Amino acid sequence: MTMRRTLLATSIIGAVAAGTAPAATATPDAGAPVVGPASVAAQSATTDLGPLVDLAAQRLALADEVAAAKYGTGKPIADPERERRVLGEVSELAADNGLDPGVAVRFFTDQIEAGKDVQRGLHARWDAHPESRPGERPDLGQVRRELERISDEAVRQLKATERVRAPNTPCRVGVAASVLAADLHHHFDPLHRRALDRAVVSMCA
Numbered sequence: 001m002t003m004r005r006t007l008l009a010t011s012i013i014g015a016v017a018a019g020t021a022p023a024a025t026a027t028p029d030a031g032a033p034v035v036g037p038a039s040v041a042a043q044s045a046t047t048d049l050g051p052l053v054d055l056a057a058q059r060l061a062l063a064d065e066v067a068a069a070k071y072g073t074g075k076p077i078a079d080p081e082r083e084r085r086v087l088g089e090v091s092e093l094a095a096d097n098g099l100d101p102g103v104a105v106r107f108f109t110d111q112i113e114a115g116k117d118v119q120r121g122l123h124a125r126w127d128a129h130p131e132s133r134p135g136e137r138p139d140l141g142q143v144r145r146e147l148e149r150i151s152d153e154a155v156r157q158l159k160a161t162e163r164v165r166a167p168n169t170p171c172r173v174g175v176a177a178s179v180l181a182a183d184l185h186h187h188f189d190p191l192h193r194r195a196l197d198r199a200v201v202s203m204c205a
Contacts, residue, residue: 045174046181048164049203052157053178055150056199057186059111062150063118063195065143068134070119071126077119083112090151099159106202107158108151114199121191171204 070077087105094104126133158165165171179200183193 045164045170046177047174048161049171049174050178050181052154052161052203053175053196053200054182054185055154055157056111056114057182057188057196058150059147059154060114060118060188060192060195060199061186062143062147063115064122065138066115066140067119067122068136069138069140069143071123071133071137077116077123086112086151090155093152093155094158097155097159099155099162103205104155104158107154110199110201111154114195117195117198118192121195125191165203165205167205169204175200175203 067077087108090104090108091101094101163169164174179196182188183196186192188196
């Protein structure tokens with residue numbers, strides 16, 4: 001199944017499951033599904049939310065770098081002081097962009113927790129399988145600068161997607177389809193897939 005058909009199927013299934021759209025039927029000539037307005041809205045939500053979900057996926061990919069930078073150094077995975085600083089910064093950035101700071105804090109709290117899940121999982125994997133340990137120690141400062149860039153863009157995307165993330169929209173259908181697309185694009189393993197699910201928990205209002 002192609003990516004486009006996978007996303008379409010996910011959108012239709014989600015809309016039907018929610019009771020917001022009739023099941024698709026096949027046309028006699030082409031065998032293509034006929035989708036109703038709710039399914040079209042779900043596809044639109046997928047398109048709009050795709051960039052935001054992918055930014056969450058990019059953060060999780062960078063969690064590998066953070067894990068490698070900390071592994072074997074004795075540095076703890078959890079860093080409450082830094083986490084508070086990051087959440088304070090995104091709160092201010094949200095206010096500057098006309099976004100409710102509470103929305104940004106909830107979203108980035110999920111990002112931080114999902115990233116720590118990846119780090120813990122990787123450290124456990126490397127302890128159990130020394131041959132899989134990273135050969136180089138990344139520059140944590142450089143990784144954090146990239147995380148800051150992603151955070152800035154994510155706040156802008158949160159503001160830009162307020163409409164499709166509002167109540168009574170097919171937001172969850174769009175998120176589910178976008179997660180599938182990001183998972184396929186980044187070739188995530190089960191650890192990263194579970195973390196991505198956690199990272200998008202509060203994306204819909």
